[in-house]
Amino acid sequence: MDDLRQLFQVMTRRFGFLNKNCCTAGGCDISLVQSHILYEISRQRRPSMQQVAETLGTDITTFSRQIQSLIKMNLVKKTPDPEDRRVSLLSLTPEGNYVTETIDQQMKLYLEEVFSHMNAFEKETVIRSIQLLNESMAKSGKCCTTPLG
């Protein structure tokens, strides 16, 4: 309880490593940011560029180029929105879906491994705590959002 920040720092660093490990694991070999982009595209429902970039807190110009790479790698598809021809809707190609799915399974496997060191009650408490934390961070508009806006 003394060094609160340290706790967070260690936890997020470890989770970052986990994420990174899952990118370079057999088969798919993509960067960490690309992994996050794929994840968000799969999670959101045909999002626009802006939406995903905003979620990840990356500059739209950087994001634009990242998407270009992912399209070149045949993992992502960009379709113009018929409602508003300025926006491009993002979706995963079958290959992109496969890669994303593979990473996700790997992540889940690792997370289960981590939680295997706890009993059911502890696991439940930890999960509930993270939920609570997320809610609190959401409430606190001042911090924990992208620096841009």
Place this chain on the structure above:
Amino acid sequence: MDDLRQLFQVMTRRFGFLNKNCCTAGGCDISLVQSHILYEISRQRRPSMQQVAETLGTDITTFSRQIQSLIKMNLVKKTPDPEDRRVSLLSLTPEGNYVTETIDQQMKLYLEEVFSHMNAFEKETVIRSIQLLNESMAKSGKCCTTPLG
């Protein structure tokens, strides 16, 4: 409990934003990685380059250059280890200490703000949960460590 990964993803992303915000806040204007380096140097007791690079999971060559920048900015000092003249021990300059301290206070302020949305019991539970999580991740040697080794 359904989407465990999502919970982690959101939490770490938010904490990452928080970290990023604290770098660019008035006075100090350093990159996120530099902030992490400063933090680790202040936390560890006169660490060597390898130690900090290892902790952060960054390549030693990249790290070497980062340190060069921080030295040029007069935030970090490198002193040869008398025991082993190959190693360089890292420490903060007074300026570096000030910057690091400022960031730390900002972080703590933000974290307190986040926890202000909880009651004492919830806060205690959340902190204990993160501790537990860190322990579990440490136990699980397979994941959650640097991909390099």
Place this chain on the structure above:
DNA sequence: GATAAATACTTGCATTTTACAACCAAAAAG
């Protein structure tokens, strides 16, 4: 005690990532 091997770190180089500024095109506002 000389030689080989390992370790700690730096530099060369090439690639990737990043972001500000300036831009284009479509939509909304006036």
Place this chain on the structure above:
DNA sequence: CTTTTTGGTTGTAAAATGCAAGTATTTATC
């Protein structure tokens, strides 16, 4: 119909990254 706003793309330049190769010191090994 003109102006402004919005979604997205390039130009360019800086920073970050990491492999390969190098230097210097220390630790085996014979």
